[in-house]
Amino acid sequence: GAVVSQHPSWVICKSGTSVKIECRSLDFQATTMFWYRQFPKQSLMLMATSNEGSKATYEQGVEKDKFLINHASLTLSTLTVTSAHPEDSSFYICSADGGGRGEFGTDTQYFGPGTRLTVL
Amino acid sequence: GNSVTQMEGPVTLSEEAFLTINCTYTATGYPSLFWYVQYPGEGLQLLLKATKADDKGSNKGFEATYRKETTSFHLEKGSVQVSDSAVYFCALNSGYSTLTFGKGTMLLVSP
Secondary structure, three states: OOOEEEEOOEEEEOOOOOEEEEEEEOOOOOOEEEEEEEOOOOOEEEEEEEEOOOOOEEOOOOOOOOEEEEEEEOOEEEEEEOOOOHHHOEEEEEEEEOOOOOOOOOOOEEEOOOEEEEEO | OOEEEEOOOOEEEEOOOOEEEOEEEEOOOOOEEEEEEEOOOOOEEEEEEEOOOOOEEEEOOEEEEOEOOOOEOOEEEOOOOHHHOEEEEEEEEOOOOOEEEOOOEEEEEEO
């Protein structure tokens, strides 16, 4: 249990277009999901915390108008990169608070496989 | 604030060698501690966790003990395999849901 999926796994788009990435908890409900960005050979940078039915909480320095997050249901959160530019190219990873599901119990985040975004 | 410090990599070992990846932390309160593993091009997989002092987390031959007196959570494995080659992240959760990650340590195991 506690499986998280992301779609798409990779996307290439032109500069100026918008891209939507989906994050789904497949076998559990997730009140809270998280979006991270990872640059090559670096650690994960938390972008925002997404709570079902309310506005996302963005980390300092993350543009909320550029990275739109929607958490409309207990199993789905989406990240939309608006007017993407080459500097937005990165590996985006989501996670979900397992809420006690999965072998590791409470207080545990389960991660999706990531989405590689390349903006030309 | 919270922080996690990991040993810099890459750590290069031969198959069947003993592995230690050091991790120390700074946190308020009593955090939960985690080790995640990331294989090339993939997301993170939770390897093991510990929630209180002296707890030992273990999984797939890896283990780590929560040492409050030294604020450490070192990852160990008695005999590594080529398939263990990946990046390992130490992380903590201080009770507010968000994770604080270390910078990651790359492990390279050769046959």
